Amino acid sequence: MxxxxxxxxxxxxxxxxxxxxxDVESPRTWEDNLGHMFTWARGYDSPDEHGYKHPEDFMKSMLEEHFTFEELAEAVRSGMFESLRLEKDERGCERLEAMYRSWLTGEEAWDVVEDYGDYPDSETLSEAIAQCAEAPALLSQAVVLKTVYMLDHSGGAYSTRDFRDRWDSGAVGLIWADEDDIASWFGGVPTSREKASKRLDFEVERYSQWVDxxxxxxxxxxxxxxxxxxxxxxxxxxxxxxxxxxxxxxxxxxx
Incomplete structure (x- = not known):
């Protein structure tokens, strides 16, 4: 029409x-895009299709893909995660204890404490870290990653900047690109993370214009x-x- x-x-x-x-299709379906834009807003389709039921599932998968066990363990030992710690017990066994807080919504669950037992493996560590508010900061060391915010008021609007509307907006997902994505998009030309990050900003803005x-x-x-x-x-x-x-x-x- x-x-x-x-x-x-x-x-x-x-x-x-x-x-x-x-009668215009989403730019995520017919344009070339650098980033992968995944959201979990209730009642809304994700801009890019994905099979992750929860954002923590996505984060766990990405951590396992981009970090070794020792890299994950060292991140925990460094004190990067407020809600995780690796400590040795009286037998010298290293144990992981976790108190969860969602990195996407910020909701806290400090009453939940889980003991993963002796010598946690890579999957155990990635699962625990994926629940933490600091998880995106760790993943950002391996990929260009930005939080996607949504304003749900008289239509939807998306941005990589917080709308700061406590009633109608909040974080709903992520847009990201890894080294292979960036190399392919920019034709193998050395590209700064800042330049790639600006392109991700543009893609979210463009999708928001289409939604609006x-x-x-x-x-x-x-x-x-x-x-x-x-x-x-x-x-x-x-x-x-x-x-x-x-x-x-x-x-x-x-x-």
Whole structure:
């Protein structure tokens, strides 16, 4: 469905018109993207499909993929995790004790204490760390990782920056890219983490614009009203301006 919102006479009898267009697929499905954007907002689809029921399941999988047992153990021994500790008992056995706090929601469960027994393995450590508020900080040492926030008020909005609305917003997921993703996206050219991080910001903003209905169609017509070109799928104000400019250039070539 189209809702015309503007037009411009090009001076040679041609006219470019633009309209809101609600028949645009998610940019996560038809555009090339650097990041993987996973969310767990109740009642909303994740931008990218995934098979993780809980964010902690995803975190555990990523920790096991990117860190060795000794690296995980050293992170715990360093005191990085407020709710975890590895200590030796009277027999010299190293034991892991955990008090959980969700890294995504911040909800605490300090009354839950679990003893993992003698010499925990890599899977045990990754499972425990995945529950911790500091887990994303550790994973960020291996991948470029950003928290995704959602504002659920008269429609949805997404950002890598906290909306700071205590009633209608909060963290709902992550967007991330590993070394292989970054190398592929930037064609093997050495790329800073900061540059990759900015690209992830852009992808979340673009998805938010799509969710908010900032999707447009642009049409070029001649003096008789014949449609010379029609494109639907521009997202955001910047995308709309690109579409309008493309039609202007096409009109110049046809003059």
């Amino acid at each position: 189209l809702e015309k919102i503007g037009e411009e006479a090009l001076g040679n009898g041609m006219t470019v018109e633009w309209a809101l267009c609600d 209905g900032e999707t447009y169609a642009v049409m070029l017509s001649d003096a008789e009203g014949n449609v010379l070109d029609f494109v639907c799928g521009y997202i955001g104000d910047d995308g709309l301006e690109v579409g309008i400019e493309d039609m202007r250039e096409q009109a110049k070539r046809a003059a």
